Amino acid sequence: MTTHTAVDVIRAKRDGARLTDAQIDWVVDAYTRGAVADEQMSALAMAIFLNGMDAAETAQWTRAMVDSGEKLSLDVGRPTVDKHSTGGVGDKITLPLAPLVAACGAAVPQLSGRGLGHTGGTLDKLESIPGWRAQLSVDEVMSQLRSVGAVICAATSGLAPADKKLYALRDVTATVEAIPLIASSIMSKKIAEGAEALVLDVKVGSGAFMKSLDQARALASALVSIGVDHGLKISALLTDMSVPLGRAVGNSVEVTESVEVLRGGGPADIIELTVALAKEMLSRAGISADPAAVLASGEAYETWARMIRAQGGDPDAPLPVGQHKHVVTATSDGYLTKLDAYAVGVAAWRLGAGRARKEDPVQPGAGILCLAKPGDKVTKDQPLLELYTETPDAIPAALESLTGGHEIGETPPTRTPLVIDTIRG
Template sequence: MSAFAAVDVIRTKRDGGTLSDEQIDWVVDAYTRGDVAEEQMSALAMAIFLRGMTSAEISRWTHAMIASGERLSLSVSRPTVDKHSTGGVGDKITLPLAPLVAACGAAVPQLSGRGLGHTGGTLDKLESIPGWRAALSTSEIQSQLEDVGAVVCAATSGLAPADKKLYALRDVTSTVESIPLIASSIMSKKIAEGASGLVLDVKFGSGAFMKSLDQARSLASALTSIGADHGVPTTALLTDMNVPLGRAVGNAVEVAESVDVLKGGGPADVVALTVALAREMLALAGLDVDPAAVLASGEAYEVWCRMIAAQGGDPSAPLPTPSHVHVVTAPSSGVLASLDAYAVGVAAWRLGAGRARKEDPVQAAAGILCLAKPGDAVSEGDPLLELHTDTPDAVPAALSALEGGFTIASSAPEPGPIVVETIRS
């Protein structure tokens, strides 16, 4: 006979009470094993969404989800440090960042995910490289970290299985936006990876899940607190996601832009955020190295080539190109005053760059090139956006998503900093 009944745990949280450590441990374990029904966990998730959790509850919930599976033991000669982004539009930062930090002397075990909705997934982008594979065994991860210094791959099935099950439930019960559930989901997987330090890119704005700076700050505080409670030094950067990051949004187009960055070029905002996150990761790893200098030297690009080749990819192979390109032009002359990240993200998704359900396929060549960014002067008829797809029938829906997504005026507001705030555990 079990120590608890699910209905009592639900009632405690429904009525605004605090769940005990024992209640949390039991309900997470029982749900993972199938002893707590989906409808019961749905009710508890909604109660948590509406009532919230204390920091102690969030920390214990994270602990229980980590305990539901295995924890990687990464025995490598370099200090290990990881990075996680809460998701955005054009957010390809992992691609140049992992090889850059590895080139600076750290080991980066980057277990990544796939895109859902308007935000892209790192694995989807990398799978546009011919031959590259996302699924690695634990021994392959360990070997590549030692030999190359960086690995970007799918999480092994044994890591935090409670989170995988609960994440799918949250997606269909409108409880995704709960900060306690977001924070415990992110940190259970990251802590189970075994990295000794973690840097978080917590985004806010139209293209992010956290729409306001205050929401992002609350999430960052919860994340760093969990890291501290579990002995993993954690730093969170609050970054602006009102405008797409860089000029490429999609899969192959973001890989191409990342390679430009690694070769010493690329958009200034992508370079700036890559270097800012690298500095924080190296600080947690205890390495006194200037990532900007390493990026300029070309060493990071060499690590990129080795990292891609180690996972079966050909870093020199041509990337997929779309069968259809549609150009959106400026309706008037002036200055591009705004370019809404959410509108661009939804348009790219509709072109085939993303998925509505986890099992949906994505098009490697689909995406959008932002030929102008806010502050750029444009003349009537100038190309603003280049829509890439293999399904021309998708273009009207993408154009519909872009309606009202950009404005042309006589001037544009001065751009603010990408990194707005830093929170450390």
């Protein structure tokens, strides 16, 4: 029997060698148990960041992280399909999407996270609903999937504990951007969750983690490859994140906008992306249904209301709005030619909608309403953005973040397609 050591594994990857399955299984398990120290895993993560891992290594790394904890068995009487977004600004798509796909006949086990930095977290948004709770037991998740068809909640601590430990380490060692580690982090949680099919929304643009199309395509390909290796029916949509999605960026404001969509209204881009992802999810789940018609019928809203009530929330309760408001106006006549997603995301974060550290609180009512979007004709002094916060001292820093984030020109800009490409496994 081969005896492995952390130093041998680090040295192998440092020197550009391919890690064996046995080395990967050992080091992930040993790190989870505490037998490999943080400084040793930090060195290995940096070696992976610099020298990469091939598709087989990445698949095995993912498998080892899945095997570090429990795996759910989702026998709920419906085809199971999930969606994961790599994160963006105004990306509230999960909120209307999960009940819509459930209303079409699938079960959607959406185990979500909290926001960090300029990208909002799904759980933070939903926690602005009075009474709603994110923490559910496995039995509660299963019961809700059977009765409602959709659940959005926090992941249980038993799923892929190796990922939770490694994720925190990568955050403080400048190794977050390594594509094999990003891909295995996302996929280990999704595979452990137990859905039969998965659709990925890989964002690209200023407000996304991946700024270039080449980067986003590489990540999407890696994610799909891992999914195929693990027997998932999987697709990845590459979608634009250079402009905020919809008009609301924050927590309660995004819930309000999501409900508008579920009631048959809301911004065109939110409807377009929600329906596109729903179609792909239903196709992967083997369900023949027209999500656009179901959305228009109001059935998806009824499923939303049942989902919120099942988790203790009141879908009819008024939502909090930041008491302090500041309006940004147009400086000239013309067309809004730019509204930078990153600038708006950072401004919302500074207003209190996001957090700098995992333990920081968020303000449910903080956020930004984008009253105009690129392509809209505007006049001098017309309101462009409304900023909301409970902490007025945060407004100057938010305005500083918006400097250069919007521009007005004489001609409307060329529209970038929202869905750029689709990669299927």
